[in-house]
Amino acid sequence: MKFAAIGIGFLAFLAVLLFGVERSPQKEQVGKIFNEALTEGQCYEMLDVLSNSIGGRLSGSPQAAAAVEWAKQTLQSLDIDSVYLQECMVPHWERGEKEQARILSDWIGQEDLPVCALGGSVGTGDMGLTAKLIEVAHVEDIAKLSPAAVKGKIVFLNHPMDKAHFDTFHAYGECTGGRYNGAPEAAKMGAVGIVIRSLASGMDDYPHTGSMGYQKGIEKIPAAALSTNAAEFLSELLKQDPDTKLHLRMTCKQHPDALSYNVIGEIRGSEKPEEIVVVGGHLDSWDLAQGSHDDGAGTVHAIETLRLFKSMGIKPKRTIRCVLFMNEENGQRGAIKYAAEAKAKGENHIAAIESDRGGFAPRGWKVDAATEGQIKANVDFISEWIPEFREYGVYDVEHGFSGVDIKHLKDQGTICLGFYPDPQRYFDYHHAPNDNFDKVNRRELELGAGTVASLAYVFTEFGKAE
Amino acid sequence: MKFAAIGIGFLAFLAVLLFGVERSPQKEQVGKIFNEALTEGQCYEMLDVLSNSIGGRLSGSPQAAAAVEWAKQTLQSLDIDSVYLQECMVPHWERGEKEQARILSDWIGQEDLPVCALGGSVGTGDMGLTAKLIEVAHVEDIAKLSPAAVKGKIVFLNHPMDKAHFDTFHAYGECTGGRYNGAPEAAKMGAVGIVIRSLASGMDDYPHTGSMGYQKGIEKIPAAALSTNAAEFLSELLKQDPDTKLHLRMTCKQHPDALSYNVIGEIRGSEKPEEIVVVGGHLDSWDLAQGSHDDGAGTVHAIETLRLFKSMGIKPKRTIRCVLFMNEENGQRGAIKYAAEAKAKGENHIAAIESDRGGFAPRGWKVDAATEGQIKANVDFISEWIPEFREYGVYDVEHGFSGVDIKHLKDQGTICLGFYPDPQRYFDYHHAPNDNFDKVNRRELELGAGTVASLAYVFTEFGKAE
Numbered sequence: 001m002k003f004a005a006i007g008i009g010f011l012a013f014l015a016v017l018l019f020g021v022e023r024s025p026q027k028e029q030v031g032k033i034f035n036e037a038l039t040e041g042q043c044y045e046m047l048d049v050l051s052n053s054i055g056g057r058l059s060g061s062p063q064a065a066a067a068v069e070w071a072k073q074t075l076q077s078l079d080i081d082s083v084y085l086q087e088c089m090v091p092h093w094e095r096g097e098k099e100q101a102r103i104l105s106d107w108i109g110q111e112d113l114p115v116c117a118l119g120g121s122v123g124t125g126d127m128g129l130t131a132k133l134i135e136v137a138h139v140e141d142i143a144k145l146s147p148a149a150v151k152g153k154i155v156f157l158n159h160p161m162d163k164a165h166f167d168t169f170h171a172y173g174e175c176t177g178g179r180y181n182g183a184p185e186a187a188k189m190g191a192v193g194i195v196i197r198s199l200a201s202g203m204d205d206y207p208h209t210g211s212m213g214y215q216k217g218i219e220k221i222p223a224a225a226l227s228t229n230a231a232e233f234l235s236e237l238l239k240q241d242p243d244t245k246l247h248l249r250m251t252c253k254q255h256p257d258a259l260s261y262n263v264i265g266e267i268r269g270s271e272k273p274e275e276i277v278v279v280g281g282h283l284d285s286w287d288l289a290q291g292s293h294d295d296g297a298g299t300v301h302a303i304e305t306l307r308l309f310k311s312m313g314i315k316p317k318r319t320i321r322c323v324l325f326m327n328e329e330n331g332q333r334g335a336i337k338y339a340a341e342a343k344a345k346g347e348n349h350i351a352a353i354e355s356d357r358g359g360f361a362p363r364g365w366k367v368d369a370a371t372e373g374q375i376k377a378n379v380d381f382i383s384e385w386i387p388e389f390r391e392y393g394v395y396d397v398e399h400g401f402s403g404v405d406i407k408h409l410k411d412q413g414t415i416c417l418g419f420y421p422d423p424q425r426y427f428d429y430h431h432a433p434n435d436n437f438d439k440v441n442r443r444e445l446e447l448g449a450g451t452v453a454s455l456a457y458v459f460t461e462f463g464k465a466e
Numbered sequence: 467m468k469f470a471a472i473g474i475g476f477l478a479f480l481a482v483l484l485f486g487v488e489r490s491p492q493k494e495q496v497g498k499i500f501n502e503a504l505t506e507g508q509c510y511e512m513l514d515v516l517s518n519s520i521g522g523r524l525s526g527s528p529q530a531a532a533a534v535e536w537a538k539q540t541l542q543s544l545d546i547d548s549v550y551l552q553e554c555m556v557p558h559w560e561r562g563e564k565e566q567a568r569i570l571s572d573w574i575g576q577e578d579l580p581v582c583a584l585g586g587s588v589g590t591g592d593m594g595l596t597a598k599l600i601e602v603a604h605v606e607d608i609a610k611l612s613p614a615a616v617k618g619k620i621v622f623l624n625h626p627m628d629k630a631h632f633d634t635f636h637a638y639g640e641c642t643g644g645r646y647n648g649a650p651e652a653a654k655m656g657a658v659g660i661v662i663r664s665l666a667s668g669m670d671d672y673p674h675t676g677s678m679g680y681q682k683g684i685e686k687i688p689a690a691a692l693s694t695n696a697a698e699f700l701s702e703l704l705k706q707d708p709d710t711k712l713h714l715r716m717t718c719k720q721h722p723d724a725l726s727y728n729v730i731g732e733i734r735g736s737e738k739p740e741e742i743v744v745v746g747g748h749l750d751s752w753d754l755a756q757g758s759h760d761d762g763a764g765t766v767h768a769i770e771t772l773r774l775f776k777s778m779g780i781k782p783k784r785t786i787r788c789v790l791f792m793n794e795e796n797g798q799r800g801a802i803k804y805a806a807e808a809k810a811k812g813e814n815h816i817a818a819i820e821s822d823r824g825g826f827a828p829r830g831w832k833v834d835a836a837t838e839g840q841i842k843a844n845v846d847f848i849s850e851w852i853p854e855f856r857e858y859g860v861y862d863v864e865h866g867f868s869g870v871d872i873k874h875l876k877d878q879g880t881i882c883l884g885f886y887p888d889p890q891r892y893f894d895y896h897h898a899p900n901d902n903f904d905k906v907n908r909r910e911l912e913l914g915a916g917t918v919a920s921l922a923y924v925f926t927e928f929g930k931a932e
Contacts, residue, residue, distance in 0.1 A: 035630045164501045166858045361888045392632050395861045422827050424909040442668050443890040
């Protein structure tokens with residue numbers, strides 16, 4: 001699919017080169033959008049404010065409310081056709097006091113490890129819990145253990161991300177099942193808690209959080225993540241001293257669901273306003289850092305797209321709508337609400353673009369849709385534009401996962417388009433205390449905005465391929 | 467040239483897809499090399515030592531001597547066929563005490579600006595110099611001024627890099643003439659000194675150094691660089707207070723040329739040992755930082771290439787030679803000596819690969835050679851391999867500048883190949899006090915090593931295209 005489509009794009013481009021077909025004004029517009037994003041861009045300044053003045057903004061937190069207000073005001077300042085909030089109820093989980101994971105070993109004595117609770121975990125009680133450990137490499141291995149070996153212990157899931165994949169999201173995807181399902185799987189076998197190796201590309205001292213879940217009827221046990229360095233160390237220590245115990249203390253709390261909002265702004269289409277192109281990112285983030293890459297970057301990519309349309313005087317033929325989704329990280333409630341309302345209103349979302357892979361230099365697009373035919377037609381359609389995009393590093397268009405928020409629109413016939421920047425650094429920061437503004441490069445962020453805005457422009461001009 | 471060549475590569479790849487032609491063992495080897503670089507790579511650890519234990523290593527400095535010894539020992543540890551030093555005499559310039567650039571203004575009083583001497587500049591004398599300023603936007607504008615307007619003043623060359631280019635090297639190339647020739651051009655008009663806006667992609671508080679030159683018979687005046695933020699500020703101040711003076715103090719010294727070395731290691735070819743493929747980077751760096759991207763990254767890419775060959779048991783058909791050039795930054799004496807000796811010995815360098823654009827995620831190759839025909843044939847040849855490389859982010863092959871060190875081999879029939887990683891961040895660090903190890907991402911560096919090693923493998927297996 002991938003290469004065939006790109007091949008066709010290339011043949012079209014070769015034809016242009018060889019036979020001197022002229023560039024359309026629309027094709028020239030792509031370069032102009034990138035030029036504006038790089039020379040007059042505002043997304044870096046926006047992200048500075050969201051990161052440094054608001055910071056981490058977990059659903060239900062005061063900072064999430066501040067982010068909603070900031071996003072609304074920022075969109076209003078663009079003088080676009082409408083800006084509004086869409087209500088949604090979101091989970092409200094709080095981490096509580098700084099977590100503690102202390103090794104107790106007859107071999108090395110005690111040592112505190114970098115740790116954080118996984119999002120949604122129960123606490124340990126004020127005095128914590130203390131238990132021996134049993135290490136497994138994969139979540140599927142837990143059920144293969146004897147219950148006697150697990151009972152009363154803390155399961156230590158030590159599953160490293162595979163470094164061999166260029167696409168770190170591929171490696172991440174191989175590990176997320178363990179983070180999400182590890183706790184109930186361990187509880188079924190009688191474990192009293194679970195600690196996992198952080199899902200990070202490399203070796204570092206940061207614990208990386210992320211969502212986890214429980215299963216009905218299965219005891220809720222505490223779940224936490226150790227830094228990759230700590231996991232490596234603990235694994236070695238267990239070889240030396242299998243009786244090593246871990247003291248784990250977390251004071252997390254689940255509050256009642258809270259009222260929050262998706263923030264939406266749009267420019268109505270001049271010719272087919274009923275056909276909608278969404279550009280989106282998620283406004284919430286985890287609480288350990290500023291959430292600058294995840295997903296401050298996507299948030300400002302989406303806002304910047306509308307700002308570029310306005311500042312460049314682009315009047316889109318179809319409606320372009322910026323949707324800043326709430327609660328992507330631990331519930332997707334905003335996305336579910338948005339898709340449900342779209343369906344209830346009978347809105348026609350022809351395409352949805354999501355930026356939620358960080359603010360890095362662009363490489364391409366992941367295209368998804370409800371049918372094989374839609375996927376192929378739209379991979380081919382975008383590939384025709386690659387000669388314009390390629391100058392800015394965008395060359396790779398293929399079928400793939402689009403994004404957690406927009407996927408809910410897929411069964412409404414929407415073409416779902418996931419912005420794919422270079423993925424090498426994302427999992428150094430993802431869900432960790434270092435996902436801060438200082439990790440964002442201005443030009444990389446701006447090129448991402450140019451990429452998102454350009455593709456949004458193509459779809460507002462031409463609609464989706466059928 | 468570029469797209470036609472890639473188009474041919476794609477047609478070949480489509481043929482494979484459509485007709486099921488099998489991958490050759492050589493094509494499979496490319497993926498294996500990348501896999502090894504990402505999972506068992508050593509280049510990051512090497513760069514840690516070069517950066518943090520040796521640091522900045524300007525030609526003629528004790529640190530440059532330490533780098534020579536480190537490189538020799540590191541190559542020897544690989545158990546390759548030979549490791550040796552090649553003598554060359556290098557310029558020995560010293561920055562001296564920390565430079566001072568102090569604004570003296572009746573409007574704002576005094577303020578010190580971030581400044582550094584350009585490499586090769588004369589000093590100001592111990593008491594410095596103090597003069598009014600005259601601002602120009604381009605080096606060509608200096609000669610258009612009236613001598614009366616320039617006489618006794620410091621020329622302020624405020625030429626920003628053009629942000630619109632995706633390829634920051636393009637923007638850099640538009641500004642280097644000013645840095646190199648600004649001092650003699652200003653001196654011809656009677657200026658007593660020159661300060662330039664740093665060649666940096668963005669706005670920051672770091673002065674970026676770089677080489678400058680003088681002309682025979684023209685007075686040598688001091689030349690320095692201000693940070694981009696300082697240049698912007700000074701430009702605004704001059705609008706408010708054109709009589710603003712600058713006090714500039716630099717104690718730079720030019721010593722007699724010093725003895726130094728290129729460091730060379732090779733694995734002899736099993737079938738055609740007389741055909742040589744060079745992989746190289748430069749061992750020297752500027753003195754303001756650790757030189758981790760420029761060109762610690764290229765240095766370890768080259769060493770890692772030989773290490774990968776050895777650890778993977780690859781026995782190259784042609785000789786592969788790692789050349790770590792001395793004095794790229796301010797003289798290219800190592801490269802000139804290497805090319806001269808190659809010619810004198812009648813060696814047959816079929817190809818030379820240089821990595822000197824930083825340790826960022828790969829995007830492609832710039833191909834150069836003595837004739838149009840050689841360029842086209844080798845762009846086409848490499849393009850045939852793009853389907854193998856593309857999975858690791860390498861998609862872009864075109865005619866372009868290969869590298870400062872290997873270009874001296876071009877007239878010997880050598881195909882010159884410049885590694886082209888993503889260029890967005892390079893000029894945030896280039897020649898500045900922040901070009902340190904903490905700015906290097908492990909996976910990006912390793913992907914660069916995989917890219918260099920894979921292309922070196924292709925040329926050692928198949929030779930150059932004629």
